[in-house]
Amino acid sequence: MTLSELKPGESGRIIHVYSNNLRKRIIDMGLTNGTVIKVKKLAPLGDPMEILVRGYFLTLRKAEARTIEIERIGVDL
Amino acid sequence: MGHRIALVGNPNSGKTTLFNGLTGSNQSVGNWPGVTIEKKSGKLKHQNFEAEIVDLPGVYSLSTISLEEEVTTKYILSKSMDLIVNIVDASNLERNLFLTHQLLDSSIPMIIALNCMDIAKAKFQDLNIPKLESLLGVPVVPITASKKHGLVDLIRVIEIANYEPRIPQKRYSEAIEKTILQFQSIVNDRFLATRFFEDGINVDKYSEHDELTKLTLQNALELAKKDYTLDFDMVLPDERYNLILTICNAVLTRNSVEIESSTDKIDKLLTHRILGLPLFLGIMFTVFYLSFGPIGTFITDGFVWLIEGFFSIIIGGIESVGMAPWVSSLVINGIFGGLAAVLGFLPQLTILFLFLSILEDSGYMARAAFIMDRVLRRFGLSGKSFIPMLIGFGCSVPAMAATRTLDKSEDRKITTMIIPFISCGAKAPIYGIIAGAIFASHSYLVVFSMYIIGIMVAIMSAILFKKTILKGASANYLMELPEYRMPTAKNTFLHTWERVKGFLIKAGTILLGAFIVIWFLSYFGFVDGTFRLLSYEEIEYSFLGLIGKALLPIFSPIGFSDWQATVAILTGFVAKESVVGTLGILYGVAGDVLESGTLLYPALQAAFTPLQAYSFMIFALLTTPCIAAIAAMKKELGSWKWLIFALVYELVVAYVAALLVYQLGSLGIGTLLTVLVFIVVIIIVFSTIRRIIKSKGSTCGSCTGCGIEGSCDIKSKRK
Numbered sequence: 102m103t104l105s106e107l108k109p110g111e112s113g114r115i116i117h118v119y120s121n122n123l124r125k126r127i128i129d130m131g132l133t134n135g136t137v138i139k140v141k142k143l144a145p146l147g148d149p150m151e152i153l154v155r156g157y158f159l160t161l162r163k164a165e166a167r168t169i170e171i172e173r174i175g176v177d178l
Numbered sequence: 179m180g181h182r183i184a185l186v187g188n189p190n191s192g193k194t195t196l197f198n199g200l201t202g203s204n205q206s207v208g209n210w211p212g213v214t215i216e217k218k219s220g221k222l223k224h225q226n227f228e229a230e231i232v233d234l235p236g237v238y239s240l241s242t243i244s245l246e247e248e249v250t251t252k253y254i255l256s257k258s259m260d261l262i263v264n265i266v267d268a269s270n271l272e273r274n275l276f277l278t279h280q281l282l283d284s285s286i287p288m289i290i291a292l293n294c295m296d297i298a299k300a301k302f303q304d305l306n307i308p309k310l311e312s313l314l315g316v317p318v319v320p321i322t323a324s325k326k327h328g329l330v331d332l333i334r335v336i337e338i339a340n341y342e343p344r345i346p347q348k349r350y351s352e353a354i355e356k357t358i359l360q361f362q363s364i365v366n367d368r369f370l371a372t373r374f375f376e377d378g379i380n381v382d383k384y385s386e387h388d389e390l391t392k393l394t395l396q397n398a399l400e401l402a403k404k405d406y407t408l409d410f411d412m413v414l415p416d417e418r419y420n421l422i423l424t425i426c427n428a429v430l431t432r433n434s435v436e437i438e439s440s441t442d443k444i445d446k447l448l449t450h451r452i453l454g455l456p457l458f459l460g461i462m463f464t465v466f467y468l469s470f471g472p473i474g475t476f477i478t479d480g481f482v483w484l485i486e487g488f489f490s491i492i493i494g495g496i497e498s499v500g501m502a503p504w505v506s507s508l509v510i511n512g513i514f515g516g517l518a519a520v521l522g523f524l525p526q527l528t529i530l531f532l533f534l535s536i537l538e539d540s541g542y543m544a545r546a547a548f549i550m551d552r553v554l555r556r557f558g559l560s561g562k563s564f565i566p567m568l569i570g571f572g573c574s575v576p577a578m579a580a581t582r583t584l585d586k587s588e589d590r591k592i593t594t595m596i597i598p599f600i601s602c603g604a605k606a607p608i609y610g611i612i613a614g615a616i617f618a619s620h621s622y623l624v625v626f627s628m629y630i631i632g633i634m635v636a637i638m639s640a641i642l643f644k645k646t647i648l649k650g651a652s653a654n655y656l657m658e659l660p661e662y663r664m665p666t667a668k669n670t671f672l673h674t675w676e677r678v679k680g681f682l683i684k685a686g687t688i689l690l691g692a693f694i695v696i697w698f699l700s701y702f703g704f705v706d707g708t709f710r711l712l713s714y715e716e717i718e719y720s721f722l723g724l725i726g727k728a729l730l731p732i733f734s735p736i737g738f739s740d741w742q743a744t745v746a747i748l749t750g751f752v753a754k755e756s757v758v759g760t761l762g763i764l765y766g767v768a769g770d771v772l773e774s775g776t777l778l779y780p781a782l783q784a785a786f787t788p789l790q791a792y793s794f795m796i797f798a799l800l801t802t803p804c805i806a807a808i809a810a811m812k813k814e815l816g817s818w819k820w821l822i823f824a825l826v827y828e829l830v831v832a833y834v835a836a837l838l839v840y841q842l843g844s845l846g847i848g849t850l851l852t853v854l855v856f857i858v859v860i861i862i863v864f865s866t867i868r869r870i871i872k873s874k875g876s877t878c879g880s881c882t883g884c885g886i887e888g889s890c891d892i893k894s895k896r897k
Contacts, residue, residue: 157658
């Protein structure tokens with residue numbers, strides 16, 4: 102599954118970041134393989150989404166979230 | 179000769195605050211990523227120690243994608259500094275240390291200023307600084323830049339720092355060190371080798387290698403790729419983050435129970451799924467209502483009363499002294515007439531700037547971009563474009579400078595070119611006075627329609643550019659939401675003052691010069707073959723009158739019935755504020771404007787029919803911006819070709835729109851109806867463009883316009 106399929110409050114672990122035009126930046130901002138992320142919320146219009154990663158809040162569009170393959174995990178950050 | 183010290187850190191980590199603290203200067207500081215868009219330098223003086231401090235744009239990593247970040251990377255790779263002070267936000271240690279980790283690969287001496295210690299202390303149970311220092315191998319100084327804590331300690335450490343090149347530690351796994359060594363043997367520099375590792379051959383644009391070296395490097399890169407199972411561009415970042423996590427776990431003692439931060443609580447409301455959007459619109463409406471509504475008007479009236487009182491005393495003095503007629507004419511009609519109109523507008527601008535500063539400093543601007551991204555994406559822009567566009571309501575010049583925070587050059591160009599359509603603060607008095615004179619009770623609606631039309635034309639232009647001359651995928655969006663901060667009075671004041679100061683300087687230089695030129699052109703001319711100072715009745719014979727008359731045939735199809743209106747529009751090229759001032763001079767009430775702004779009303783009512791007035795305002799709204807904005811535009815667009823294109827485009831749009839209004843209106847369907855028809859026409863044009871785009875834009879089925887090729891593949895694979 103991909104990050105875009107996670108609902109607010111759910112967490113996941115990154116398996117792979119597929120190529121997209123922000124891939125380099127996404128990796129540098131800490132979304133490397135194995136990183137645990139939690140979806141905080143969606144913007145009022147449903148997109149972009151806000152995630153908690155490495156202790157800070159990052160917002161990204163679902164288009165990019167769809168390129169981030171994750172596995173859902175049950176733990177809370 | 180002092181040392182040169184560069185401040186390097188993540189966006190929004192407090193670099194500019196620290197810069198101001200160290201150098202005593204007052205650069206503007208905001209709470210959204212990307213406030214520093216150019217490198218700035220200042221002097222640090224402490225007792226006998228002197229050094230040059232360079233503030234660089236914030237970067238998350240040395241692999242840059244936006245123009246302003248490139249400034250930083252280029253500067254660091256050039257090694258033209260003696261020391262790096264790396265600012266690290268202690269409350270966001272893990273991600274901030276990524277850049278630190280990259281910088282540690284260089285041989286440039288480095289000190290870490292561990293900022294935001296106040297927030298970190300509340301967030302974590304403990305932060306072991308001596309341990310962090312020993313793990314990183316460079317001095318770490320805890321500071322809280324916003325409260326000026328620890329600055330003296332930092333200066334002391336800078337003073338006694340070791341300015342000899344550092345020897346970068348070998349910190350990575352055996353395989354990675356082997357690859358780095360391979361690259362290093364080609365380029366002779368460990369730092370550059372690590373940059374090649376992370377960014378590939380692209381980095382070479384910063385250095386000067388011959389073709390052979392580049393080829394050797396390319397081959398080495400291809401060869402090295404085979405050694406890793408992980409994607410090559412993720413190898414080093416992955417290793418860095420693993421090492422950083424070890425460091426963080428060693429130095430941080432986290433709270434056993436996660437406390438809900440105040441940012442969390444505020445965001446529960448401000449970015450709420452349902453309430454977020456209405457609250458956002460409410461906040462924006464409140465800001466503009468307070469600036470341009472009754473309260474702003476009330477303050478303006480009081481201020482204007484003061485200025486007028488002041489000017490009339492001086493004018494009385496001038497008249498009693500009995501100077502040469504041309505001197506008193508220059509002072510009364512030229513300088514005071516123009517300045518009164520411009521300065522009367524200062525209170526409203528100050529209020530607007532004050533609110534924009536508070537929104538910026540608190541961190542809400544980033545939320546605004548988050549909320550608006552979905553809307554702006556429809557037009558091919560990113561939520562980040564919202565910030566420059568919003569600033570554009572105040573003034574186009576800082577708005578254009580702010581486009582540099584956008585990642586892609588197409589987005590920067592488009593945003594820069596549409597900002598002039600956003601009705602800037604300087605255009606407000608044009609609508610205010612003309613609508614006040616002509617539309618009286620409906621003036622609010624008329625002024626509001628100007629803003630709406632401006633926004634719609636801006637949006638349509640963005641779509642048009644995106645689909646024709648600046649093709650490209652939808653703009654990128656990836657943004658950090660900073661923690662909310664209480665804006666400090668000092669910061670807000672500084673921020674507002676900086677912008678007001680810019681306006682005042684403009685009024686005192688460009689505008690004053692413009693008023694004198696306009697005065698000369700309008701009060702001198704040839705009458706019966708003699709060149710002399712003209713009286714008001716003879717203004718028709720002035721140079722300005724001649725120019726206006728010559729251009730009248732061009733402007734008459736859009737409803738300009740007299741040359742005064744034409745001339746006023748022309749002077750708007752110098753500064754939009756001077757349109758009203760010029761109208762004052764040309765309708766001969768400059769002296770009287772000093773007593774009451776409304777005295778211009780009868781002259782305007784005689785000169786404009788409602789339809790002509792509306793057409794005039796439309797043209798003033800959409801035409802080319804003032805000289806200062808054109809200069810800013812040239813800087814951001816980068817070439818004369820683009821600048822001329824943008825200016826011609828704006829002229830054509832303004833002319834066509836005004837023509838449409840006037841000719842439609844002349845069919846005799848009433849003003850209010852014309853406005854309606856005009857808006858309907860805009861909507862039709864708008865939806866037609868959208869339909870054309872939709873029929874063409876079949877990128878990948880269900881996710882049209884997502885702009886990310888390949889993302890659909892993954893989705894369909896999963897199905």
